Amino acid sequence: MSVCLLVSEDDPHKPIQLHHQQPVTLGRGPETKIKDKKCSREQVELRADCNRGFITVKQLGVNPTNVDGVVVGKGNQVSVKPGQRLYLVNQQYPYTVRFTEDTPTPRSAAEKSKPSKRAHRMSSEGNGEKSSEHHRMSDDSPPPKKTLPSGSDKPESAGHWSQGLKVSMQDPKMQVYKDDRVVVIKDKYPKARYHWLVLPWDSISSLKALRSVHVELLKHMQRVGDQMLQQCPDAHKLRFRLGYHAIPSMRYRCLHPDWLLMRGGRGLSRMQCLGCLFLFSHVHLHVISQDFDSPCLKNKKHWNSFTTDYFVESRDVIAMLEHDGKVTVKEGTSELLKLPLRCHLCRQEQPTIPKLKEHLKTHLPS
DNA sequence: GTTCTAGAAC
DNA sequence: GTTCTAGAAC
Numbered sequence: 001m002s003v004c005l006l007v008s009e010d011d012p013h014k015p016i017q018l019h020h021q022q023p024v025t026l027g028r029g030p031e032t033k034i035k036d037k038k039c040s041r042e043q044v045e046l047r048a049d050c051n052r053g054f055i056t057v058k059q060l061g062v063n064p065t066n067v068d069g070v071v072v073g074k075g076n077q078v079s080v081k082p083g084q085r086l087y088l089v090n091q092q093y094p095y096t097v098r099f100t101e102d103t104p105t106p107r108s109a110a111e112k113s114k115p116s117k118r119a120h121r122m123s124s125e126g127n128g129e130k131s132s133e134h135h136r137m138s139d140d141s142p143p144p145k146k147t148l149p150s151g152s153d154k155p156e157s158a159g160h161w162s163q164g165l166k167v168s169m170q171d172p173k174m175q176v177y178k179d180d181r182v183v184v185i186k187d188k189y190p191k192a193r194y195h196w197l198v199l200p201w202d203s204i205s206s207l208k209a210l211r212s213v214h215v216e217l218l219k220h221m222q223r224v225g226d227q228m229l230q231q232c233p234d235a236h237k238l239r240f241r242l243g244y245h246a247i248p249s250m251r252y253r254c255l256h257p258d259w260l261l262m263r264g265g266r267g268l269s270r271m272q273c274l275g276c277l278f279l280f281s282h283v284h285l286h287v288i289s290q291d292f293d294s295p296c297l298k299n300k301k302h303w304n305s306f307t308t309d310y311f312v313e314s315r316d317v318i319a320m321l322e323h324d325g326k327v328t329v330k331e332g333t334s335e336l337l338k339l340p341l342r343c344h345l346c347r348q349e350q351p352t353i354p355k356l357k358e359h360l361k362t363h364l365p366s
Numbered sequence: 367g368t369t370c371t372a373g374a375a376c
Numbered sequence: 377g378t379t380c381t382a383g384a385a386c
Binding site: 376 | 378381
Binding site: 299300352353354 | 372
């Protein structure tokens with residue numbers, strides 16, 4: 001496993017080593033050589049995710065900690081990746097993070113005993129939870145733990161400012177399946193009788209970001225999707241499709257409560273907060289029954305995103321990746337969302353959504 | 367008058 | 377992504 005180094009930019013002291021998922025509190029003191037009273041002795045809590053290559057920074061002190069000029073805010077938490085600059089307090093004391101291969105430095109007892117493997121969760125978030133080790137699907141798990149609906153896991157604090165896909169995927173109540181690589185959740189707004197999302201723990205921002213190295217993961221996602229059908233009581237009478245939206249639809253929206261303060265007049269839109277952007281941009285496989293019998297299917301965009309080439313079959317994505325090493329999305333794909341409403345089964349055009357819904361009933365299995 | 371959509375706001 | 381709503385369509 002790699003290690004994380006926090007490198008001081010202006011008054012160089014030895015880089016501070018952060019171990020995977022071990023919280024470290026930093027502030028005024030001999031370790032940073034910061035004497036500025038504006039900086040609390042416990043200014044920030046840092047936690048590195050050495051597998052994914054970022055750290056989370058929680059501001060503990062009263063005065064502002066910044067990441068690239070954006071205020072974190074007391075009690076809030078953001079992620080910092082290599083290339084970003086963390087200012088401990090008041091735009092001063094810049095640090096960057098670097099991930100390097102393991103050094104001979106003695107490792108913690110917790111880490112010594114285990115082989116290097118991926119972690120199975122995103123960084124922990126939230127309201128001052130001290131440790132999530134007990135319910136993290138941890139590195140030292142015996143062979144991939146595969147579970148169907150698990151009520152036993154302790155819910156992880158969702159964090160007061162983030163919501164959406166990431167929270168759903170980490171909330172055990174939402175999970176219908178999980179293993180060491182993926183988690184399956186029910187879509188919060190299902191567009192059919194059965195609508196699951198298969199999400200990799202490793203965040204991939206969009207189809208564009210996929211490369212050959214992802215082939216195995218995508219094949220696994222498809223297998224897991226197929227597994228969902230096998231345990232679906234209506235699988236024999238409903239048709240299903242497994243695929244991706246050509247352009248990711250899960251929007252990332254900054255939900256920091258003090259977003260206005262963070263903007264600091266820099267014109268940062270709610271859609272551009274780096275911490276949130278990272279958390280919300282996430283490729284997901286739709287496993288959806290073809291009845292489209294759902295009150296959540298409300299408009300043309302919903303319909304066309306599942307019934308035109310905007311919806312790319314999982315096997316096509318995998319084939320493209322194997323053949324070309326990447327996935328290309330045809331120009332004009334977003335225009336497909338505006339096409340007239342056409343029944344996916346008999347191709348009959350329907351004037352409105354309510355009429356389409358009436359029509360779909362004629363195709364439902366008796 | 368009601369139904370429905372598209373676009374803005376979130 | 378959802379919700380809200382003005383105004384188009386009927």
